[in-house]
Amino acid sequence: LQKFSASFxxxxxxxxxxxxxxxRSSGSAQRIENATSGLLEIYKSSHxxxxxxxxxxxxxxxxxGMTAQLGSRLARSLRDFGSSGFADLTVIALKGEAHPEALSxxxxxxxxxxxxxxxxxxxxxxxxxxxxxxxxxRDGAALGLVELGSTDALPAVTAAMVRExxxxxRQDLEQVAAYLRSKT
Amino acid sequence: xxxxxxxxxxxxxxxxxxxPAGPFGDLAPSPTSALSIWLIDQDLSNLDRIxxxxxxxxNHLDKFDYVLVDERAVLQLQVExxxxxxxxxxxxxxxxxxxxxxxxTGSQLNALVRLIxxxxxxxxxxxxxxxxxxxxxxxxxxxxxxxVNKELLASLAAT
Numbered sequence: 232l233q234k235f236s237a238s239f240x241x242x243x244x245x246x247x248x249x250x251x252x253x254x255r256s257s258g259s260a261q262r263i264e265n266a267t268s269g270l271l272e273i274y275k276s277s278h279x280x281x282x283x284x285x286x287x288x289x290x291x292x293x294x295x296g297m298t299a300q301l302g303s304r305l306a307r308s309l310r311d312f313g314s315s316g317f318a319d320l321t322v323i324a325l326k327g328e329a330h331p332e333a334l335s336x337x338x339x340x341x342x343x344x345x346x347x348x349x350x351x352x353x354x355x356x357x358x359x360x361x362x363x364x365x366x367x368x369r370d371g372a373a374l375g376l377v378e379l380g381s382t383d384a385l386p387a388v389t390a391a392m393v394r395e396x397x398x399x400x401r402q403d404l405e406q407v408a409a410y411l412r413s414k415t
Numbered sequence: 416x417x418x419x420x421x422x423x424x425x426x427x428x429x430x431x432x433x434x435p436a437g438p439f440g441d442l443a444p445s446p447t448s449a450l451s452i453w454l455i456d457q458d459l460s461n462l463d464r465i466x467x468x469x470x471x472x473x474n475h476l477d478k479f480d481y482v483l484v485d486e487r488a489v490l491q492l493q494v495e496x497x498x499x500x501x502x503x504x505x506x507x508x509x510x511x512x513x514x515x516x517x518x519x520t521g522s523q524l525n526a527l528v529r530l531i532x533x534x535x536x537x538x539x540x541x542x543x544x545x546x547x548x549x550x551x552x553x554x555x556x557x558x559x560x561x562x563v564n565k566e567l568l569a570s571l572a573a574t
Contacts, residue, residue, distance in 0.1 A: 295419070295480065296473025299566065335421075339477065339542075367421045374478055377541050399424050403539060410541055 277312045278319045284308040285329040285337055293332045301333065302340040309341070309349075317341070317352040324360040324368050334363070335371025342378025354383060361391040366400050373407045385411045416442065416452055416531075417469055420480040423537050434532045442528060450516040450524075451501060455483060461512055467552030468505035470545050471563045475570060479545050483536040492526050494519065504562035505552070546571070 287304040309316040320341070324334050338360055341353050357379065360372035369391065376384040388411060392404040422441045429435050444450045453465050466479055490496075494516045500509040516527075540548070550571065552558045560568065 296470060296475055296477035296567075298477075299474050302475070366424060370421055374542070377478075377543065380543075397424055399420065399537065403420065406539060406541065410543070 277315050278323070280308045280312065281305075281316060281319045281323060282329060285323070285333045288333070290330050290332055293330075293336055298336040298340070301336055302343070305337050305340050306344060309344070314349070314352045317349065317356040321356045321359045324356075324363045324372070327364050327368075331365040331367035331371075334360075334365070334368045335374070338368065338371035338375035339378055340375075342375030350379075350381075354379060354381060358384060358387040361387060366397045369395070370400055370403060373404055377407055377410055380411075380414060382411055382415050385415075416482050416484075418480045418482045418537065420537050420539055423482070423532060423535075434529055438528050438532055439524070442524065444516075444519050444524065448517070448519045450519055450527075452496075452514050452516060454486070454512045454514055461508070463548045464505060464508050464552065464557055465512060466540060466545065467548050467558060468503045468508050471504040471549055471552070471558050471567065474564050474566045476542050476546050476549075476567070478542050479540040481538055481540075482531050483538065484531050484534070488530055488534065489516075489527070492523055492530065494523050494527070502562075504558040504560075506559065508557065 284301070284304040284307075288298060288301040292298075293301070309320070312319070320337065323329050324338070329337075338357060341356060344353065346353075353375075357372045357375045360375075361369055363369050363372065373388060373391070376388060385408060388404060388408045392401055392408060395401040395404055418441050422437045424437075426435045426437075442450060455462055455465065466481070470476075470479055495518050497515050497517050499513065499515050500506065501513045501515075503509050503513075516523075519527075549558070549567075553560070553563070553571075
């Protein structure tokens with residue numbers, strides 16, 4: 232009986248303990264869910280703002296040298312969100328979530344920003360965007376690297392040139408690489 | 416013709432003998448079916464001057480894409496061409512080298528796009544070189560400063 236009682240008590244204890252654990256873990260899960268949803272909100276918000284900036288100028292107005300409206304809106308958004316903004320822009324470029332022409336001009340604008348503090352974030356965003364599925368976006372990323380004018384981009388441009396399936400764009404990448412080499 | 420190089424890329428999905436529709440978006444005839452073009456010397460000696468005239472009308476610096484096509488091949492399309500100056504910051508260049516293709520028909524436009532697609536030279540001037548070309552044109556007095564885009568002029572003055 233003593234043994235039975237002991238094991239019964241243990242069983243109750245284990246049951247309570249397990250229930251407490253479950254309760255504890257469900258509380259953690261709730262906290263994690265809350266935190267994740269908070270992060271998602273931040274992500275969504277930054278992502279959404281960048282997307283809005285990318286569609287701030289009608290596509291049929293996106294001509295070379297005539298995209299100051301898109302440029303200033305994008306610069307403002309990127310200033311507000313810092314490095315996460317550049318990461319979001321890269322994701323948008325790699326997933327093709329915005330119009331390729333808008334992204335092409337956006338890439339050139341991030342190369343033009345006169346902000347030494349974000350230099351590495353911009354370099355990374357442009358280099359990664361050389362792998363975008365759209366040739367127009369890859370082209371824009373290479374043009375952005377010309378604006379940035381850093382020879383640090385040379386290995387990435389050379390690699391992009393080697394894997395580029397579009398012969399005309401390959402020639403344009405060669406032109407960009409030659410320009411960057413001329414700066415060494 | 417000033418242009419957007421990516422529109423002229425050869426696309427693998429296009430059936431042999433056909434062309435993609437994209438390049439048509441690069442040529443914008445006026446509502447009266449006229450198309451603005453420039454006559455470039457064989458040795459390209461007037462190219463920079465024309466690039467400066469066109470790029471000086473933009474509101475910021477950017478790369479400059481253009482296509483070159485043989486004048487004789489264009490004339491074979493039976494296109495009517497008139498010499499007519501266009502409003503731009505370099506009046507002299509415009510008076511000398513600007514042309515309009517006029518009364519352009521749909522089939523002529525189609526033939527022109529096909530001609531450029533198959534044998535036109537698609538070229539690009541990178542932004543730093545465009546900047547140098549504009550600065551040089553300003554120094555030489557080719558550009559009328561009052562007609563150069565104000566924002567562009569301000570950005571050139573700032574750097």
